[in-house]
Amino acid sequence: MKPDRWRKVDELFEAALERKPQERAAFLDQVCGSDRDLRREVEKMLQFDKQAEDFIQTDVFDVAARLISYPPRPVDTPRKRLAPVTSDSIDDARFIPGDVLADRYRIVGLLGRGGMGEVYRADDLKLKQSVALKFLPQSLTANAAALARFYREVSVARQISHRHVCRVYDIAEYEGQHFISMEFVRGEELSSLLKRIGRLPQDKAVDVARQLCAGLAAVHERGVLHRDLKPANIMLDEHGEVRITDFGIASLEVDQREAMSGTPAYMSPEQLEGQELTAKSDIFSLGLVLYEIFTGKKAFEASTLAELLNLRRSDTTPTSPSQYVPELDPLVERVIFRCLEKDPAKRPASALQVAAALPGGDPLAAALAAGETPSPEMVAAAPKQGGLKPAVAVSLLASVVVLLAIIAFLSRSTMLYRKVPLNKSPEVLRDRASELVKKFGYVAPASDSAYGMGLDREYLNYVHENDPSPSRWNKLSSGQPAAIYFWYRQSLRPFDVSSGAGVSEHTPARDIPGMTTLTLDTLGRLRSFYAVPPPKSSGADSATPDWSLLFSESGLDQAKFQPVTPIWTPPHESTARAAWEGTYPDQPEIKIHVEAAAFEGKPVYFEIFEAWDQPRDPQAYLSRFRERALIIVLLAVFITVMLGSALLAVRNLKLGRGDRKGAFRLAAFVFAIFFLRWLFTSHHVFTIYEALNFISSIQNVLFWAFFLWVVYMAFEPFVRRRWPHRIISWSRLLAGGFRDPLVGRDILIGALFGLGAIVCNLYLANLVPQWLGQLPRIPWFDFPATQLLGIRSFAHAVIQQTFAALLQGFILLFSLLLIYIILRRELVAAFALWLIMAVTLSLTHETAAAVPFASVTAFLVIWLLYRYGLLALISALFFLHLMIFYPITSDLSAWYAGDFVLGLIISLALVGFGFYTSLAGQPLFRGALPDD
């Protein structure tokens, strides 16, 4: 091309480049006209321009330096004195740039030459990626056993995928030479960085150290040892991220002496001794690397190998890092020295523990970063502080106390037991009952008796459905008919308690002659009487009994009753029957039907029937859709959870994942409280029944303990893997950390939420619709403690309360986890669980007006779990169950207030404990009062 022609082409080439690609053709048409040759030339230049994008971009000095440092041997230039010819000359390289290996890798250049062999940069022509190819020394490839070991190692190493580990892709062979293809990391080796700048600034060093630990942990997790961890094997990529390279490969050294000449400076004592290596050996090397990162100095510095080996074999300890870097965080020095322990057993157990011990180290974050499940100990040791500021703690405590006061105050308008005249204590009623039994002619001394409280739900339902007056519940105060009643049983022979179910109004069955059962209203008036007649007729007195006694004990005037034909079948044989109709003296609008029967002169049956007393249809059981649906759902959930958790627990046990210690402690705790409950609350008798009672109860106790153990073994590891932060305080409590501020904080916050939930779900859901003009709903009658009175009822209550809180806490947490696994999004899972809980709670209420309150309650509970985790939730549930297991009252003189007061004392003690520990020793009042 002539220069003037060249200039013309260049000119048009420039002009074309100025234009948009799509406009160039038209432009060239115009300027070139008929000169097709010119046009072709310009188009060709445009084509070359595209290809030349990356052309001559590299640093030419790199090339120059290479050429200068390693001149070819026969140099005919006058500069022969230049670089000495070393054995490391690039002319020894097996491949030159441009060579294509195995039809796939085109060599780009030699990256380096390690102890093992050459490393090339190459282009993977198939996948269009840069890779690094590491060639193995001939000494290895010739050794079949070593080669086999190497293949095994690579097969494991290529499974390791971690952002801080350089990926191994494959192993291949080219003309008898084996090489590994690995990820090509654009960056700098830590060794050269350290050489350039000395030590790293401390915060950067901590960052690098942590990434290093995460990467090494990921390698160890797969069962691979690095064996040659040193700064030269650690890359910092272009983003400054750490990449560990060459792991496991050092194991292939066949020649021990050669291996020693590699990097003995970074070897563990056991490695120098030629002993078997473990992950702890890598931890030692890690310690040396950390030493260098933080100080810029080698821990063991020696000029010759022999000197180094001497130094290492002697008991010399490295200079304290803080002598080089006085401002070094003592934590760093401590963890480095722990890694450098001569005895492997004294070194940190894992790279993650090293990370955790670094300043600001969060073992959980380290574990999660390594894709590993943190151990329960690590969860408990998380650096999360729960200390509350005094002002916050005080206001939480104050809110709890205020909520308790509100709950006690509002009980008057909501609770059934506040509307029924509960003036007489159960002991008074019991004495009256046994008097009555004697009066009715059963004078033989009883060897066993039992009593309790019962609830007439049918009466409440009847009023609810038939009385439209706003004051409809006020008449409960007359006590007759009885919404809450007292029952008493006695037997000539100890009760059969072998079923383990204890003694209640209906169990064991009334089938032993002489056994009597009666019920009184809460003011002591007779409601019903049942006696089992003797098995054999005495044939003696069969005179008509004196029915008037029964009437007078019932507080009814027999004269005002009309005799009618008996219609209700007495439960036992009788020789005389009678029936009357009339009304209650206080409530003449309630019509009653009185039935009585006698056997040979003694009453065996007395009962007052009201309109709502209908014979129970045996088939009507579970007729209500809501109840049926609820029970079906509960059963399905229970069975699924049982089977699923058993399978999972077995799997976790096999994999060694479960928290055995925690699960055992939990199970032992549940066993203990259930055993205590049985001891305190069961009906004990001094007969052989007691042994059977014990056995059945132990079965029950063992079942629950085991059930909780299984559930905990099954699900806890998943929570620990995904949401360790939700079980930090729980793990601490389980590990005995009672004084931990975080534990205290969660208990305190939980208490607040639990009490808030009571106010919302119990009081507001009941009272707000009433304030808005709806008819008052049935008073809250859930009062299981009525079955058991006195100190026994309290023991029962507190144990039930604890267990229910535990069980429900787990169920909610594990449900959230299951839903999360299905839906994949944490917030969505929380929302779904909230929805389920809101619907379930709404179903337990009888009215649609309660739905908003049920929803808010569910929100409180789920949000608490979501935000504060398991322990706070359990605490909240514990307080929430106050309403179920204790007779909440503001009338502290009532005989039943004792239970509530005790429950309150326990609750307040717990809250106070939470308050105290959450302060973590801070003074409540700091210094003087503010200046005026």
Next chain:
Amino acid sequence: MPAISPQEVTQLLADWSKGDRSALDKLFPLVDAELRRIARRQMSQERPGHTLQATALVNEAYLKLAGQEGFELQGRAHFFAVCAQVMRHILIDHARAHARDKRGGGAIQVSLNETSAIVGEKAEDFLALDDALRFLERVDPQKGKIVELRYFAGLSIEQTAELLNISPRTVRREWQRSKAWLYRMITEGTADETRPLAKG
């Protein structure tokens, strides 16, 4: 190495900028020796593959030769131009030696361009680049200068523009087209009557 004071280096640069070719001849061996020494030292410290910073290398040579103080930018800029020429000479010398050596059977490795797939990393290709650059210098001296400074002295677009006293935009455009031309000549060869022979 003959001892030379910083003042003398400055003087030589000033003379050269006034058009005294002999000043360049005197500067050349000094710079050459210094660059080689620095490069060698770098190479013995670092593992192969570590990138040397071109400008850092030249800066170091400059500071060594010219002393640390009292140098106006013009002197420094000229020094870069000298360095670029020196670097080019060094490379060509070695590439020739390697090429000869290769004909004798030894393999060489010149990593000219890590990402370029077509331009080989062989000494012959490097010589081809030099040939192409000579042709370019003949038909378009400004393009030749730009390539020399950008490629052989590691200068940025802005530094090159400042040194040649033209706008960075021009440098960028000229540099782009230079690359395309060089690329074309290397891949196609400069097979026409004006192509200069490798050894003219």
